[in-house]
Amino acid sequence: MRVGSSLQVSFDRLAENISLLKKMPCHDKKILFMVKANAYGHGIVPITHFANKEMDIRCFGTASIAEAVFLRQSLSNNQFDIYIFSELELKETASQEAILDHRLIPVLSTRHDLLFFLKESTFKNVPLCLKFNIGMNRLGLDDLDETIDLILKSGRKSIFHVMGHFACSSFSMNEHDSNVEQQNYFEKIKKTVKSKGLSIERSSVDNSGAILQKQDFLDSHIRPGLMLYGPSPLDESLREKNVWSGKMISQLETTILKTFKTYPNMPIGYNGTLMDRQGFLAVIALGYGDGLFTSFQGVKISHKGFLGEFVGRVNMDMAQILFPLDVQNKIKDGEKIIIWNEDSNCFLNLSQQANHIPYEILCGISSRVPRVYL
Numbered sequence: 001m002r003v004g005s006s007l008q009v010s011f012d013r014l015a016e017n018i019s020l021l022k023k024m025p026c027h028d029k030k031i032l033f034m035v036k037a038n039a040y041g042h043g044i045v046p047i048t049h050f051a052n053k054e055m056d057i058r059c060f061g062t063a064s065i066a067e068a069v070f071l072r073q074s075l076s077n078n079q080f081d082i083y084i085f086s087e088l089e090l091k092e093t094a095s096q097e098a099i100l101d102h103r104l105i106p107v108l109s110t111r112h113d114l115l116f117f118l119k120e121s122t123f124k125n126v127p128l129c130l131k132f133n134i135g136m137n138r139l140g141l142d143d144l145d146e147t148i149d150l151i152l153k154s155g156r157k158s159i160f161h162v163m164g165h166f167a168c169s170s171f172s173m174n175e176h177d178s179n180v181e182q183q184n185y186f187e188k189i190k191k192t193v194k195s196k197g198l199s200i201e202r203s204s205v206d207n208s209g210a211i212l213q214k215q216d217f218l219d220s221h222i223r224p225g226l227m228l229y230g231p232s233p234l235d236e237s238l239r240e241k242n243v244w245s246g247k248m249i250s251q252l253e254t255t256i257l258k259t260f261k262t263y264p265n266m267p268i269g270y271n272g273t274l275m276d277r278q279g280f281l282a283v284i285a286l287g288y289g290d291g292l293f294t295s296f297q298g299v300k301i302s303h304k305g306f307l308g309e310f311v312g313r314v315n316m317d318m319a320q321i322l323f324p325l326d327v328q329n330k331i332k333d334g335e336k337i338i339i340w341n342e343d344s345n346c347f348l349n350l351s352q353q354a355n356h357i358p359y360e361i362l363c364g365i366s367s368r369v370p371r372v373y374l
């Protein structure tokens with residue numbers, strides 16, 4: 001565990017982000033909050049507990065049985081639905097028991113899972129939840145007619161939740177061809193299902209990118225992830241028109257371990273990267289073992305109003321930031337330095353400079369960095 005570094009998570013800002021979402025055109029839709037990958041790195045249990053108890057969110061999305069079981073066991077006094085989106089392992093007895101004992105909702109998105117689910121009497125009281133491939137060509141049921149046939153033959157009269165998932169919602173929902181096709185196809189799926197006599201209790205398709213752009217919401221639920229943690233998922237070209245003023249719920253902080261002057265051609269760290277200038281260098285207590293990837297080399301951040309740049313190779317436990325020489329007496333060994341704060345745009349800028357999607361940076365913060373809840 002790190003001592004001088006932490007990811008500080010603010011419940012107040014999470015509450016603000018959720019309140020902002022509830023004022024958008026989707027305000028009357030129910031929220032299925034995506035908390036997979038340890039709530040995008042923020043800690044699945046505290047985030048879910050707060051969102052459920054304080055913000056009245058009743059549905060949460062995980063990726064695997066293990067995540068879902070951990071969540072249910074950790075919050076056994078809370079009331080909420082847990083969906084499992086990608087890894088079901090339905091044929092394992094342990095998975096079947098987990099689904100029944102912990103009242104989990106498996107999202108069926110392959111033909112073989114659907115066949116097995118409908119055939120096994122174990123699942124007869126488990127809600128039928130289907131995710132269709134609407135053009136992303138990842139998981140998702142591919143054959144609508146066959147799917148409907150199988151359900152009708154199984155004797156089920158209704159589908160608990162019908163889902164789709166957009167491949168390109170960080171681009172325009174109205175102008176990007178595949179977004180238009182995917183929206184139309186999802187509407188067709190629901191219509192066809194109903195026309196065959198099956199009822200649909202719930203439906204959802206919108207992730208953060210779609211939520212930020214759409215005016216009309218045709219489903220019972222929305223499925224936000226990234227936006228509630230702060231950043232907008234939208235492509236830069238769309239951010240001005242579809243403003244999301246969510247704040248980062250996290251702040252990544254570390255400590256300056258050592259400072260010294262550099263001179264041109266001074267070799268720094270592994271492989272001896274040669275400095276191209278005089279400057280004042282700070283060695284910080286975060287490296288790729290903490291999720292600060294080697295791609296941070298070259299990234300610029302500001303500290304106390306001074307612009308620093310990650311120089312040399314990022315190490316497992318440390319990294320180097322070079323400041324202009326005139327900060328010499330203003331930055332000291334042992335002081336704190338903030339890698340990102342509540343400003344979502346700064347965070348997006350940082351991730352862009354490092355050439356990572358924002359999701360990746362948040363999920364990448366390793367378990368070595370303590371999460372501190374405010």
Ligand SMILES: *Cc1c(COP(=O)(O)O)cnc(C)c1O
Binds near residue numbers: 034225233
């Ligand atoms: C992760 C995920 C979401 C949320 O996506 P964001 O872009 O983070 O809003 C929604 N639906 C599914 C199926 C997902 O896997």
